[in-house]
Amino acid sequence: MLELETDVLVAGGGPAGTWAALRAADAGADVVLVDKGWCGASGATAASGTSVWYVEPDADARETAMAAREGLGGYLSDRGWMARVLDETYAGVNELADRGRYPFPRDDEGREIRRGVQGPEYMRRMRTLVRRAGVRILDHSPLTRLLTTVDGVVAGAAGTRRQVGVDYRVRAGAVVLATGGCAFGSGALGCDVDTGDGALAAAEVGAHLSGMEFSNAYAIAPAHSSVTKTAYYSYASFYRADGTILEGAGSTRGRSVIARTLLDEPVLCRLDHAGPTEQTAMRRGQPNFFLPFDRAGIDPFRDLFEITLIAEGTVRGTGGIALAAPDCATGVPGLYAAGDAASRENICGGFTGGGSHNAAWALSSGSWAGRAAAAHALAGGRPYPTTGAGPVPSGPTPVRDVVSAVQAEVLPYDINLIRHGDRLGPALERLDGVWDTVREGLDGGSWRAREAAAMTAVARWMYTAALAREESRGMHKREDRPGSDPAWQRRIAVGGLDEVWVAA
Amino acid sequence: MIELLSTDRCIGCDRCVDVCPTDVFDRVPGTVPVIARQGDCQTCFLCEAWCPVDALWVAAERTPLAAPPAEDDVALGSYRAALGWGQGRTPGARIAIGPPLIHEPGDPPGPPLV
Ligand SMILES: Cc1cc2nc3c(=O)[nH]c(=O)nc-3n(C[C@H](O)[C@H](O)[C@H](O)COP(=O)(O)OP(=O)(O)OC[C@H]3O[C@@H](n4cnc5c(N)ncnc54)[C@H](O)[C@@H]3O)c2cc1C
Ligand code: SF4
Numbered sequence: 295m296l297e298l299e300t301d302v303l304v305a306g307g308g309p310a311g312t313w314a315a316l317r318a319a320d321a322g323a324d325v326v327l328v329d330k331g332w333c334g335a336s337g338a339t340a341a342s343g344t345s346v347w348y349v350e351p352d353a354d355a356r357e358t359a360m361a362a363r364e365g366l367g368g369y370l371s372d373r374g375w376m377a378r379v380l381d382e383t384y385a386g387v388n389e390l391a392d393r394g395r396y397p398f399p400r401d402d403e404g405r406e407i408r409r410g411v412q413g414p415e416y417m418r419r420m421r422t423l424v425r426r427a428g429v430r431i432l433d434h435s436p437l438t439r440l441l442t443t444v445d446g447v448v449a450g451a452a453g454t455r456r457q458v459g460v461d462y463r464v465r466a467g468a469v470v471l472a473t474g475g476c477a478f479g480s481g482a483l484g485c486d487v488d489t490g491d492g493a494l495a496a497a498e499v500g501a502h503l504s505g506m507e508f509s510n511a512y513a514i515a516p517a518h519s520s521v522t523k524t525a526y527y528s529y530a531s532f533y534r535a536d537g538t539i540l541e542g543a544g545s546t547r548g549r550s551v552i553a554r555t556l557l558d559e560p561v562l563c564r565l566d567h568a569g570p571t572e573q574t575a576m577r578r579g580q581p582n583f584f585l586p587f588d589r590a591g592i593d594p595f596r597d598l599f600e601i602t603l604i605a606e607g608t609v610r611g612t613g614g615i616a617l618a619a620p621d622c623a624t625g626v627p628g629l630y631a632a633g634d635a636a637s638r639e640n641i642c643g644g645f646t647g648g649g650s651h652n653a654a655w656a657l658s659s660g661s662w663a664g665r666a667a668a669a670h671a672l673a674g675g676r677p678y679p680t681t682g683a684g685p686v687p688s689g690p691t692p693v694r695d696v697v698s699a700v701q702a703e704v705l706p707y708d709i710n711l712i713r714h715g716d717r718l719g720p721a722l723e724r725l726d727g728v729w730d731t732v733r734e735g736l737d738g739g740s741w742r743a744r745e746a747a748a749m750t751a752v753a754r755w756m757y758t759a760a761l762a763r764e765e766s767r768g769m770h771k772r773e774d775r776p777g778s779d780p781a782w783q784r785r786i787a788v789g790g791l792d793e794v795w796v797a798a
Numbered sequence: 799m800i801e802l803l804s805t806d807r808c809i810g811c812d813r814c815v816d817v818c819p820t821d822v823f824d825r826v827p828g829t830v831p832v833i834a835r836q837g838d839c840q841t842c843f844l845c846e847a848w849c850p851v852d853a854l855w856v857a858a859e860r861t862p863l864a865a866p867p868a869e870d871d872v873a874l875g876s877y878r879a880a881l882g883w884g885q886g887r888t889p890g891a892r893i894a895i896g897p898p899l900i901h902e903p904g905d906p907p908g909p910p911l912v
């Protein structure tokens with residue numbers, strides 16, 4: 295057993311976790327960061343790269359930026375949070391350029407263009423920044439549970455160092471959960487590590503979730519590959535197998551047409567709206583977009599290639615741990631949440647945060663959570679943990695069986711993307727049964743069992759909220775409840791483990 | 799999926815063992831690492847990017863190939879080169895200016911060019 299003590303413990307080393315660790319260390323706190331994978335290469339951003347909601351502090355530009363997605367999000371977002379995210383992101387990205395020496399590209403006048411980052415480069419710089427700030431990093435060390443005092447104050451966390459086979463316990467004055475979203479092991483780029491572990495741990499100590507009905511983001515990828523990078527499909531046409539155009543299909547709003555078609559037949563694609571200039575720019579902009587093509591001998595600008603839609607759950611969806619205050623406190627004393635682990639409704643409403651908002655949110659919420667956790671810990675000290683909420687017991691059922699059972703309910707387009715109460719209801723009942731199996735115990739190691747349990751819990755919250763929202767709004771579209779109902783212009787909270795509850 | 803670890807090229811630095819987010823490689827005392835859990839590979843290409851001597855190859859497929867390709871048949875190091883990582887290269891991030899994303903959500907694209 296490795297025993298450590300610190301002011302702030304950050305779980306997760308993607309953008310949200312690294313910004314949290316950096317800000318906490320800058321505030322004078324002692325910081326330990328634990329990551330399931332390797333901080334700097336793990337998580338959705340490291341593998342992909344992101345456009346960032348980086349908007350000059352000009353009143354008109356900011357107004358346009360805030361108004362742009364309000365309608366798509368079903369008017370569930372909040373201007374106050376948006377304005378704060380735009381300010382924090384602007385400052386943070388500028389700091390990444392200056393302090394992090396990130397090599398942003400330059401325009402014709404030599405001014406840096408700071409509206410996007412390549413994932414591998416961004417995250418390797420963040421690891422360096424975090425280490426230089428004195429943060430102690432434990433890689434390959436998934437958190438498996440939070441530790442609390444008898445009064446329910448969060449006082450640290452426990453986990454396992456999977457490469458050395460030793461458990462750890464960190465006593466801490468505050469904990470930031472930045473463990474990413476939950477993509478249900480769907481195979482989306484970089485997302486297999488994102489299994490909702492933070493949401494489960496938070497719920498076990500009394501936190502709840504919000505926006506879980508908006509957790510059904512699906513991304514386009516070449517059918518054989520993991521590369522769910524979607525921006526350049528705005529230059530695509532979509533075809534049926536016989537070569538005729540698939541009417542109504544599109545990379546954004548036409549995605550449900552693609553999904554419906556994929557239920558019965560293959561969908562082909564070609565980036566045939568890109569001329570030579572765009573083609574060169576694409577190769578420079580996102581080299582990883584081309585890996586599945588180059589390595590399979592496909593010319594995406596000339597050849598038709600088969601595509602699929604891969605679920606990204608709450609990674610590019612929007613639901614997550616509900617925040618109780620502007621500093622990203624969860625309402626449970628000593629516990630903060632940031633990035634995809636937290637609900638992004640404040641800036642996205644019910645729409646996806648992909649394509650700039652999520653990256654800005656990870657940076658901003660991470661920064662706020664890190665600062666607040668440091669202040670909390672430096673003022674309140676390091677309480678002694680007395681209990682730890684629910685590890686999954688060892689038992690007969692293989693972890694893989696549970697994961698497959700959850701995937702069978704959450705990945706199919708005709709349950710999760712194309713929604714209907716008649717399909718969501720029975721799926722939720724089956725998921726409740728999976729939860730009972732989890733409770734009886736799983737065979738497959740502590741952190742793997744936690745992943746399976748977390749996916750099950752997230753799936754149940756997702757469908758509970760989807761059934762509760764008796765309308766269509768944002769990315770939540772129900773065939774049996776078409777159209778938005780003004781009475782439902784409010785958020786839905788869910789929580790609970792054995793007994794799932796919902797409140798609107 | 800990760801398909802190749804070139805034992806000829808590998809210098810045994812174990813960096814792939816560290817960086818792989820899903821813990822696919824195992825250290826081996828006294829020699830180079832092995833691909834121990836291919837089935838856990840999430841096809842993120844990051845081991846390739848981080849390997850200092852271009853000894854790794856990740857196929858684009860999300861499922862294992864019937865047999866790994868021959869080393870001479872694949873462009874070892876091509877992703878690292880595209881990222882501009884490695885001595886003497888310009889970071890790819892420095893020139894990463896993509897095309898304008900002209901089609902906002904919901905907009906129909908123009909007519910195809912080919
Ligand atoms: C292909 C793709 C493209 C995207 N493009 C864009 C874009 O252009 N613009 C945009 O705004 N957003 C985009 N997104 C979304 C964006 O990547 C995420 O919102 C962002 O990565 C969230 O950061 P995060 O730190 O919260 O989570 P992540 O980056 O996913 O990091 C989570 C970290 O937590 C760790 N972790 C998980 N469980 C545990 C545990 N139990 N214990 C310890 N550590 C744990 C993981 O190993 C990982 O390092 C994209 C996502 C994908 C998949
Ligand atoms: S990173 Fe490359 S050189 Fe280092 S051990 Fe792995 S394969 Fe060998």
Ligand code: SF4
Pocket residue numbers: 799800817818819820821822838839840841842843844845846856
């Ligand atoms: S591609 Fe990614 S998941 Fe697969 S072995 Fe390499 S680093 Fe690991």
